[in-house]
Amino acid sequence: MANANVRVRFCPSPTGNPHVGLVRTALFNWAFARHHGGTLVFRIEDTDAARDSEESYQQLLDAMRWLGLDWDEGPEVGGPHAPYRQSQRMDLYKDVAKKLLDAGHAYYCYCTTEELDERREAARAAGRPSGYDGTCREVSDEQKAEYERQGREPIVRFRMPDEPITFTDLVRGELTFTPENVPDYGIVRANGAPLYTLVNPVDDALMEITHVLRGEDLLSSTPRQIALYRALAEIGVGNGTTPDFGHLPYVMGEGNKKLSKRDPQSSLNLYRERGFLREGLLNYLSLLGWSLSADQDLFTIDEMVAAFDIKDVNANPARFDLKKCEAINADHIRRLDPKTFTEACTPWLRAPHANWPEENFDQTAWETIAPHAQTRLTVLSDITANVDFLFLDEPVEDEASWAKAMKEGSDALLRTAREKLAAAEWNADALKAAVVAAGEEHGLKLGKAQAPVRVAVTGRTVGLPLFESLEILGRERTLARVDAALAKLGA
Numbered sequence: 155m156a157n158a159n160v161r162v163r164f165c166p167s168p169t170g171n172p173h174v175g176l177v178r179t180a181l182f183n184w185a186f187a188r189h190h191g192g193t194l195v196f197r198i199e200d201t202d203a204a205r206d207s208e209e210s211y212q213q214l215l216d217a218m219r220w221l222g223l224d225w226d227e228g229p230e231v232g233g234p235h236a237p238y239r240q241s242q243r244m245d246l247y248k249d250v251a252k253k254l255l256d257a258g259h260a261y262y263c264y265c266t267t268e269e270l271d272e273r274r275e276a277a278r279a280a281g282r283p284s285g286y287d288g289t290c291r292e293v294s295d296e297q298k299a300e301y302e303r304q305g306r307e308p309i310v311r312f313r314m315p316d317e318p319i320t321f322t323d324l325v326r327g328e329l330t331f332t333p334e335n336v337p338d339y340g341i342v343r344a345n346g347a348p349l350y351t352l353v354n355p356v357d358d359a360l361m362e363i364t365h366v367l368r369g370e371d372l373l374s375s376t377p378r379q380i381a382l383y384r385a386l387a388e389i390g391v392g393n394g395t396t397p398d399f400g401h402l403p404y405v406m407g408e409g410n411k412k413l414s415k416r417d418p419q420s421s422l423n424l425y426r427e428r429g430f431l432r433e434g435l436l437n438y439l440s441l442l443g444w445s446l447s448a449d450q451d452l453f454t455i456d457e458m459v460a461a462f463d464i465k466d467v468n469a470n471p472a473r474f475d476l477k478k479c480e481a482i483n484a485d486h487i488r489r490l491d492p493k494t495f496t497e498a499c500t501p502w503l504r505a506p507h508a509n510w511p512e513e514n515f516d517q518t519a520w521e522t523i524a525p526h527a528q529t530r531l532t533v534l535s536d537i538t539a540n541v542d543f544l545f546l547d548e549p550v551e552d553e554a555s556w557a558k559a560m561k562e563g564s565d566a567l568l569r570t571a572r573e574k575l576a577a578a579e580w581n582a583d584a585l586k587a588a589v590v591a592a593g594e595e596h597g598l599k600l601g602k603a604q605a606p607v608r609v610a611v612t613g614r615t616v617g618l619p620l621f622e623s624l625e626i627l628g629r630e631r632t633l634a635r636v637d638a639a640l641a642k643l644g645a
């Protein structure tokens with residue numbers, strides 16, 4: 155059932171390059187918002203000046219645009235809760251921290267790192283919970299004066315309630331966290347800088363977020379945030395409601411380890427550079443925790459949006475499978491209409507990808523070969539090597555291919571093939587018949603007979619259908635390349 159009141163957010167920190175885990179989170183939030191006709195808020199959590207960068211911020215915007223995941227409020231589009239970059243909202247957080255302190259929901263903690271470490275060790279040794287022990291919950295005025303005389307600079311700590319926190323996760327069902335496992339936690343640094351633990355739920359409250367859909371790695375912060383929401387409601391920050399939470403399953407990479415953002419496979423830029431289609435990549439990423447139906451892996455983004463429900467997300471870890479991701483992308487390439495396909499390949503037919511002189515490019519030859527490539531490509535970047543034989547003056551020299559295809563007797567076979575090709579009518583069927591006949595003379599099946607021809611003409615053992623390729627390349631260039639190969643074999 156559509157619910158236009160849905161307000162979800164995508165709120166990355168601009169550190170490093172966008173990665174697939176982040177894209178999956180963005181996609182699920184976007185699909186949820188679009189499914190309901192609700193609102194996607196794009197918020198930039200850039201409160202950590204030491205780690206955040208402007209470059210990473212630009213990359214995030216660029217990634218969202220490339221993926222076609224549009225947002226309704228956020229950078230560049232604005233909205234009623236602007237600004238959407240947390241670095242521009244610092245005064246607001248300081249004000250909320252003060253209100254929390256005044257209302258007794260937070261307190262100053264003067265403990266030094268050494269003291270905290272020491273008490274944590276002691277608690278561990280005694281088998282007690284090792285989180286913050288509440289020492290500064292009650293600090294007398296004299297003690298406070300003494301700490302200040304010593305020059306200690308306090309952090310602000312949030313006071314967790316002494317009862318368990320229970321909530322119903324949209325993916326995992328009912329979860330309960332007991333107070334021992336969720337100790338009081340810092341919300342403002344000693345230097346006055348507000349922390350993620352404060353600014354994230356404060357903005358969710360102010361921006362009236364209804365559903366928080368995010369990775370399972372953040373599950374442990376949820377009970378803290380729920381307690382903070384309740385406190386915010388009491389002091390009149392936000393609209394007084396707590397959002398629903400849904401935690402998306404872990405994504406596992408190689409060796410069944412969690413896919414890390416440092417893993418090369420997780421970099422979004424890699425997929426863009428290899429020429430994944432946005433539809434293919436989004437289709438695959440949506441399968442990391444969700445499916446359209448048990449027997450349909452391939453679908454469009456529109457189909458996903460129409461069907462997406464957070465309740466159908468699976469809590470079990472999802473496995474990232476690059477082979478499957480490529481296969482799905484190949485299916486999406488096949489589904490493109492021919493014109494869109496030829497246009498989508500364009501970047502890989504130009505500098506810096508093209509390995510031929512620009513003026514050698516021949517649009518007609520390209521459009522003739524394109525349908526053969528469309529049914530075979532996994533990623534668009536593969537197009538360059540598949541068609542370069544058409545635009546290079548001489549085919550690439552791939553030594554491994556040459557070694558594999560040119561065996562004893564290849565020169566004799568090539569000579570026969572050259573004669574028959576020279577005499578053939580120049581169309582794929584006749585060219586095939588010529589090579590079949592040449593093979594028969596040497597006791598070779600077509601597969602074995604065509605390998606040296608292919609390497610002589612294209613430079614490689616694998617490629618697009620050979621006889622169609624020869625037809626497009628033309629008689630003169632084909633024969634010249636066979637001659638060059640024969641000369642090389644003779645040498």
Ligand code: GLU
Binds near residue numbers: 165167367369
């Ligand atoms: N900025 C946080 C992160 O990137 C957001 C976490 C959340 O979705 O609450 O991890």
Ligand code: ZN
Binds near residue numbers: 262263265289290
């Ligand atoms: Zn303390």
